[in-house]
Amino acid sequence: MNMENVFAALSIMWKGMGGIFVTILIIMISVWIMGKIGSKK
């Protein structure tokens, strides 16, 4: 087992899941803002 690759994969898991959640949260907030703007109109 190449431990260097395993640790790299763990780091990719941590950063990747974090990155996806942050991106999705930004999209969610944008949708919420667009919804608010739309409802005011």
Add this chain to the structure above:
Amino acid sequence: MEFLLDGLKALTWQQVVMYAVGIALIWLAIKKEYEPSLLLPMGFGAILVNLPLSGVLDQTLQGGIASNGIIEWLFHVGIEASEAMPILLFIGIGAMIDFGPLLSNPLMFLFGAGAQFGIFAAILLAAALGFSLQDAASIGIIGAADGPTSILVSQIMNSKYIGAIAVAAYSYMALVPIVQPFAIRLVTTSKERKIHMEYNPSSVSKSMRIAFPIVVTIIVGFVAPQSVALVGFLMFGNLIRECGVLGTMSDTAQNNLANLITLLLGITISFSMRAEQFVTVETLMIMAIGLFAFVMDTIGGVLLAKFMNLFLKKKINPMVGGAGISAFPMSSRVVQKMAMEEDPTNIILMHAAGANVSGQIASVIAGGMVINLVTKFLA
């Protein structure tokens, strides 16, 4: 007349195995209707590229005459050189998706993210089993439950297992009705599966539907630039659908374009199903890791829903979290069927559909994240 036996003399047992694989894929496509638009061309292509001295591959004939093969050319031009085929397919996929259920219930966005866990769990497993980081990333992306994304990432990663990865991705997408119920039952109780959810959709304006693909493309472009080709073409297709002035173009993207690219993609990807590459122990390992990825995707989404239930007054049926994978609409239908098995009056389809289309977006973001992170590690 001995020249008539040239092909037979050049036959290897690995090629015979590939005929069996090809026939099995064709059987699954026709008899079981498992992703027939992909598995049938791939199955037939697997036979074509494994015929000895096959004319669909480049070769040098006797006398030193070079002969070009159509499938090899399609692979180099349509996948290797530009990843054009999987990317163009996203226009059609984007034109097929209705983001309405998601926009009216934005909380479902989170399950698309949670259900990408299998990608990273599979990368970890593949790395632990000795695959290089590029190959591990390519294998892990099977968990995106999204064939074109799997092909694109494994091509960019220059993985030699692209054929096995494509077969695994499309096979398990077809097997969602078997894989997901098993995984969901592993981590939920009957009581949890009976949870009812109210559906009070807020109306989604046309301007919101038009703005959404543009906003998502810009956000993802800034956060994960490597995803732009995928997200951009997906959202371009969706914009064509939602703009309301390109009806015939939307129909073309959803039907003719998607069908044409799918047909060519299937037979082209069979280039990487040549016996010397495909009949290996690694292929069996990839199939097993791919299954693990799908199971972990589902478990990731379900566990996220259970975690959110700790804080929510109105509880979420955890099965909705499992629908956050990209296999649309199969996953949401599977979840609805399971809900009705527990309680025939329980309707959670629209919530599951919202999570499911979120999975479409999250899976392409995940593809970009994986490319970004792995290339940074290799630098």
